[in-house]
Amino acid sequence: MAKDPVRVLVTGAAGQIGYALVPMIARGVMLGADQPVILHMLDIPPAAEALNGVKMELVDAAFPLLKGVVATTDAVEACTGVNIAVMVGGFPRKEGMERKDVMSKNVSIYKSQASALEKHAAANCKVLVVANPANTNALILKEFAPSIPEKNITCLTRLDHNRALGQISERLNVQVSDVKNVIIWGNHSSTQYPDVTHTTVNTPAGEKPVRELVADDQWLNTEFITTVQQRGAAIIKARKLSSALSAASSACDHIRDWVLGTPEGTWVSMGVYSDGSYNVPSGLIYSFPVTCKNGEWCIVQGLSIDEFSRNKLDLTAKELSEEKDLAYSCLS
Numbered sequence: 001m002a003k004d005p006v007r008v009l010v011t012g013a014a015g016q017i018g019y020a021l022v023p024m025i026a027r028g029v030m031l032g033a034d035q036p037v038i039l040h041m042l043d044i045p046p047a048a049e050a051l052n053g054v055k056m057e058l059v060d061a062a063f064p065l066l067k068g069v070v071a072t073t074d075a076v077e078a079c080t081g082v083n084i085a086v087m088v089g090g091f092p093r094k095e096g097m098e099r100k101d102v103m104s105k106n107v108s109i110y111k112s113q114a115s116a117l118e119k120h121a122a123a124n125c126k127v128l129v130v131a132n133p134a135n136t137n138a139l140i141l142k143e144f145a146p147s148i149p150e151k152n153i154t155c156l157t158r159l160d161h162n163r164a165l166g167q168i169s170e171r172l173n174v175q176v177s178d179v180k181n182v183i184i185w186g187n188h189s190s191t192q193y194p195d196v197t198h199t200t201v202n203t204p205a206g207e208k209p210v211r212e213l214v215a216d217d218q219w220l221n222t223e224f225i226t227t228v229q230q231r232g233a234a235i236i237k238a239r240k241l242s243s244a245l246s247a248a249s250s251a252c253d254h255i256r257d258w259v260l261g262t263p264e265g266t267w268v269s270m271g272v273y274s275d276g277s278y279n280v281p282s283g284l285i286y287s288f289p290v291t292c293k294n295g296e297w298c299i300v301q302g303l304s305i306d307e308f309s310r311n312k313l314d315l316t317a318k319e320l321s322e323e324k325d326l327a328y329s330c331l332s
């Protein structure tokens with residue numbers, strides 16, 4: 001029997017990530033090749049004509065899984081009945097801008113959209129915040145939508161996770177699909193900590209630790225980390241636009257694994273509401289290693305944290321606490 005369609009909201013759908021993301025969703029990349037979808041696309045009035053153009057293209061592409069399109073500038077109409085909300089709408093960082101510069105523009109958007117989602121989304125709607133500052137926007141959304149379970153509000157650090165896999169694969173000249181279990185700790189910003197302590201590579205001789213194969217701790221502890229931390233800025237410098245295809249693809253990875261589950265023995269990174277695991281202060285949206293099963297994520301417990309890592313986990317937590325204070329000061 002055919003499945004009932006799932007309603008997926010994409011905010012900022014007329015923007016460049018939106019343009020890359022909606023066809024992936026309509027093709028089944030996010031929820032599976034047997035899952036029909038109805039796309040809800042929200043943007044602001046100045047982008048209404050462009051949004052309508054995206055809707056026309058979705059019709060023209062004749063996606064078999066796409067059972068309907070709602071394209072609107074009304075947040076209530078956009079949020080009504082949605083099962084999944086991918087929050088991409090906002091003001092993007094431009095070349096030379098620090099993430100903090102985009103904070104005040106974006107947190108007020110997330111406060112108002114929290115209310116629309118809380119009142120009108122389907123019960124148990126899963127929320128993924130992509131727009132920067134992603135962790136803090138997600139936290140504001142959580143705080144102003146108190147009836148949405150906190151487990152349902154997440155932010156995107158899967159792009160950073162995938163970037164780290166990509167760097168290891170290039171360095172070792174191995175298939176990216178043979179590398180697993182990197183961790184992105186903390187903020188989706190340049191203080192994030194890409195950690196390869198537990199990362200392995202599938203080789204003809206079995207699974208091997210990345211540290212052993214790379215055999216260059218100096219590179220892993222310096223250049224590798226800064227390359228992943230600064231990748232967003234490097235893409236903006238090269239394209240004069242922020243990462244779009246990789247962000248869209250990673251957003252699909254995030255939702256797919258959350259809904260359909262992570263493969264046995266593999267974890268992924270997600271920005272989730274901290275519960276004090278790994279002595280990260282509770283009350284932040286912080287990126288952790290998680291596994292997913294039956295539509296629920298669970299923080300991987302018991303991984304060893306050495307002193308080098310501890311400092312980096314604490315540094316990015318400190319930045320998130322500061323962002324939280326700054327966000328509240330922007331809202332008051």
Ligand SMILES: NC(=O)C1=CN([C@@H]2O[C@H](COP(=O)(O)OP(=O)(O)OC[C@H]3O[C@@H](n4cnc5c(N)ncnc54)[C@H](O)[C@@H]3O)[C@@H](O)[C@H]2O)C=CC1
Binds near residue numbers: 015
């Ligand atoms: N978490 C991550 O890994 C990544 C996050 N980003 C962030 O994603 C966001 C979107 O990036 P782009 O698509 O490149 O930007 P963009 O500027 O091309 O698109 C943003 C869209 O949001 C719309 N928008 C603005 N205010 C809105 C509101 N109140 N409600 C609904 N829509 C609204 C704009 O009209 C525009 O169409 C940015 O904040 C960017 O920094 C980008 C790459 C990676």
Ligand SMILES: O=C([O-])CC(=O)C(=O)O
Binds near residue numbers: 092093132159242243
């Ligand atoms: O750095 C930015 O503003 C865009 C972004 O989030 C990324 O590419 O990771």
